[in-house]
Amino acid sequence: MRVVVVGGGIGGLALGAGLRRRGFEVAVFDRDTDVAATGGYHITLDERAQSALKDLVEPEITQRLLASGSALRLRERDAFWDRRGRLLGHGPDLGDSASIDVDRITLRKLLAEAVGDRLHLGCNVSGVGHDDHGAPRVLFTDGASVSADLVVGADGTHSVVARH
Numbered sequence: 001m002r003v004v005v006v007g008g009g010i011g012g013l014a015l016g017a018g019l020r021r022r023g024f025e026v027a028v029f030d031r032d033t034d035v036a037a038t039g040g041y042h043i044t045l046d047e048r049a050q051s052a053l054k055d056l057v058e059p060e061i062t063q064r065l066l067a068s069g070s071a072l073r074l075r076e077r078d079a080f081w082d083r084r085g086r087l088l089g090h091g092p093d094l095g096d097s098a099s100i101d102v103d104r105i106t107l108r109k110l111l112a113e114a115v116g117d118r119l120h121l122g123c124n125v126s127g128v129g130h131d132d133h134g135a136p137r138v139l140f141t142d143g144a145s146v147s148a149d150l151v152v153g154a155d156g157t158h159s160v161v162a163r164h
Contacts, residue, residue, distance in 0.1 A: 001025065004138050004148040006125050006161045008032060010043075010108060012154030017114035018056035027146065028115050029123040029138065035105075035112040042101040044072065050100070057114040065110050069100035125155065128164035 003019055005012045008030025016028035032038070045053065054062050078091030112119050124141040128151055131137045136151040138161075153161025 001150065002148040003027075003150045003152065004029065004136075004146055005152045005154055006030075006138060007154030007156060007159075008035065008108075008112070008119060008121065009038070009154060009156065010104070010111065012152070013108060013111035013115055013119070014053075014056050015152060015154060016118065017111050020115060020118060021056065021058070026115075027118050027120060027148075029120045029125065029140075029146075031122070031124045033122040035108050035119075035121070038104060038108055040103065040105050043104050043107060044099050044101050045069070046097075046099045050098070057111065061110050061114050065102055065107060066100065068106050069102040072097045072099045072101060125160045128161055 001024055003024055003026045005016050005019075005026065005028040008016075008028050012028055012030065013035075016026050019026040050062075050066070053065070072094040073096065075094065077093055080088040080090070082088055123144075125138055126141045127139045129137050129139060129145075131145075131147040133147075135147045135149060137145050137147045138151055139145045151161060153159045155161055
């Protein structure tokens with residue numbers, strides 16, 4: 001089965017990595033020209049997310065990501081302050097949490113590594129149609145196109161794929 005994933009954010013890359021690991025013919029296309037061109041905030045991976053990640057990518061990539069993170073159980077409880085600097089309260093005690101915070105850019109780079117040469121950057125999608133055999137075809141602004149058995153739209157809020 002040929003799968004085209006439009007969108008190389010965390011979701012699209014995770015799907016592409018998992019499909020590739022399972023032997024599917026997959027291609028991921030993203031308009032960014034650099035996988036590090038994204039917000040640099042941290043993201044929390046709870047136990048379910050860590051388990052899913054282990055299924056999607058090779059163990060070495062998972063180990064590298066987990067080694068880059070910080071365990072929430074090692075952090076002080078969050079404090080909440082009002083605009084005058086008065087303490088309003090504290091967040092939950094995370095002492096027993098197995099969750100970790102990881103850098104979004106690091107996560108995206110490692111997922112891109114798992115997708116490998118099947119990640120195509122700098123590709124702007126203009127639409128989705130059908131080829132001569134009725135299969136879905138992704139159209140790009142440069143005039144190129146690619147057909148697949150399945151097209152997945154992981155291209156965000158203003159999804160071109162969803163509109164088609």
